Amino acid sequence: MQAKELIRLSKFLSLVLRHRPQLIGIILDEQGWTDVPTLLQKANAAGTPLDIETLRFVVENNNKKRFVLDETKGRIRAAQGHSVEVALGYSAQEPPEILYHGTAERFLKSILESGLQKRQRHHVHLSRDVETARSVGSRHGRPVILEVRGGAMQNAGFQFFISENGVWLTDEVPAEYLRVLSFPDAEDALNKPPA
Numbered sequence: 394m395q396a397k398e399l400i401r402l403s404k405f406l407s408l409v410l411r412h413r414p415q416l417i418g419i420i421l422d423e424q425g426w427t428d429v430p431t432l433l434q435k436a437n438a439a440g441t442p443l444d445i446e447t448l449r450f451v452v453e454n455n456n457k458k459r460f461v462l463d464e465t466k467g468r469i470r471a472a473q474g475h476s477v478e479v480a481l482g483y484s485a486q487e488p489p490e491i492l493y494h495g496t497a498e499r500f501l502k503s504i505l506e507s508g509l510q511k512r513q514r515h516h517v518h519l520s521r522d523v524e525t526a527r528s529v530g531s532r533h534g535r536p537v538i539l540e541v542r543g544g545a546m547q548n549a550g551f552q553f554f555i556s557e558n559g560v561w562l563t564d565e566v567p568a569e570y571l572r573v574l575s576f577p578d579a580e581d582a583l584n585k586p587p588a
């Protein structure tokens with residue numbers, strides 16, 4: 394399969410497994426799972442040709458392992474990133490001392506005022522490494538990396554979860570646990586004179 398086709402099918406699966414299952418008439422259960430044969434049938438009927446081999450190839454080769462098949466391989470779900478109501482069932486985990494979040498420069502002022510909010514999604518998404526945060530931030534504009542004091546948050550009673558594909562999730566990050574990392578123009582973005 395060509396890289397372009399893999400991306401196209403991944404985007405289709407993200408759309409129906411995270412955000413708009415009704416677009417092709419599939420139903421996600423409480424934990425976000427849906428029946429594979431039905432998904433294939435509905436995808437085909439809605440004009441996205443998809444067979445079981447192709448689906449398994451996409452699950453296996455998606456760059457962030459966004460989709461997961463259950464043990465029977467009869468059901469599939471997105472590992473994280475939903476906007477539809479789901480309870481993914483992850484149990485709370487001890488987070489790394491420091492986690493990262495990538496955002497766009499234009500959101501910085503608001504984030505440092507009100508903290509990281511989950512917005513349309515179920516959780517705030519954090520990563521263990523800076524590079525992932527940078528690429529997530531780049532999706533929204535000029536990227537800015539924020540350091541999140543995961544250890545301190547846990548000590549204060551905040552809960553953290555890790556998705557099947559290694560994304561760290563939490564409900565919110567109050568501004569006091571954030572620090573702007575390696576961003577030379579941060580002062581400009583905040584409209585403040587440098588100290």
Ligand code: HQG
Nearest residue numbers: 474496497500503504507508509510512514518529533560
């Ligand atoms: C920002 C991708 C202003 C937040 C990635 C982000 C991730 C605020 C945007 C996953 C704010 C929401 C999630 C505040 C947060 N004021 N802006 N108080 N609080 N924001 O797309 O984290 O590739 O919902 O910084 O890998 O960018 O799709 O979240 O910029 O794991 O698998 O509001 O999506 O996964 O944007 O991305 P999003 P995100 P996939």
